[in-house]
Amino acid sequence: MARSARVAVVLAVMLALAGATPALGASTPGDGESTAVGPTTAERDGPTTVTTETTTETSTTTANGNETTTQSDEDERVVTKGFDPDYDPEGVLSRVESLRDLTATDEIVLHEYDDADGPETDLRDQFADVRPEGARALQLYSNASTDRRMPLGYAVERADGVHIHLMNASDLAKYDIAQEVVLAHEFVHALQFQHDLISPSREEFRTHFGEWTTDTQLVATAVVEGDAMWTTREYVDAYAGGGYSVGDYNRTLARPAWPHSIAGAPYYYGHEYYRASGGSPDERSAAIRRPPNSTAELLHPDASAGSGARAPLPAPPNSSQEFGELTTYHEDTVGELAIRHALRINDVSYADAAAAADGWANDRMYYATEQATSATHWVTVWDDETEAAEFAETWRGMLDARGAKTGANGTLVVPASDDAPSVHYVVERDGDTVRITTAPDAALAERFAQAGR
16 A cells, blocks of 8 residues: 555564563564564653662872872762673763763663563453454454563663663573663663653653554654664664664564564664654654654654544444444554554565555544443544555455354354454445454344444
């Protein structure tokens, strides 16, 4: 669905908004894909009671035979708790300040922890505003287990200031990344906190978007993490050397780790947004203060999506009139990036997934329940009929690849697997609108689809 008006984007964190390096699971094969571990997640904590340390320096010099003693009390800019790095954290901060054109305003405390991978676990099938029922509709739901991994590092802002937690250097070595590089990434988040680019409540993002959906949460993460990725790349190029590559973060994990797979996507696409729209420090600060309106605008900053306007959606289904006990209880906007990534996780190639998701103009996923049974009705609107037809065809092809058969009432049935339940689909296109209704049984899927027409 590529448009001539668009310049191609360079191709190769349940969501925390700044800083943690996800290190989770083996990736599935993909075009230009790498198994590299991603950057770091910063999040806000509640009040804590950590004391601020100061140092007193006394120096003695001799000038013309006279001994002179000077003394100064000064807050340390970086305090290291319980470990002794083989690099200079103060020097790393100074370099990051120069690259990011921001100066630390307060002390930053560093901590270290051991990698403590636990046994494999079945992740909850939820991400941002995608609930388990939505995960089934998007063919992401999985009961299979995946590796439990620690982040490589993370930053938090507490009542007494910013604290950065880093995996110890010897454990980081198995991920082929130096602790100094992880720290450079986290220092960017520390500066973001200290300069009020991100706040404890994330109100600056919620107020801009008006609605906190899966799509807008991905945008918010992308502008924050893309800023840190940009500075980390500059830091490595100038000071650290090694094989660090932003393209390594354009990856797709196996389906059981889908929440982490989607959560990692903004790291790469945030960086690429700045590459396309402007990567100077001031431009990045401006984007965090006023982020793109949607992931479509993030992915195509030069196109008409940059206007911020979204196509109007059809009126929502009227559950109280149409099907008795079935009532809607949750709504979400999935957005172009999550659609693209869901297709990739279901073995659609990178290029085909991007083409099918391109042309997105708006969407709304409605969640409904009838007693203990849940269903979803997902309305997607596209730029034109051609774009809608391409998405519907790709989506149907993805379901076919998962073994979909025609069931009762003409619904499509993706059969149960060892790791996921069966799902009944009604997939319909009306001009530029595609409606995808899902439920555990054919009758409910058809009733909910009928209500949304």
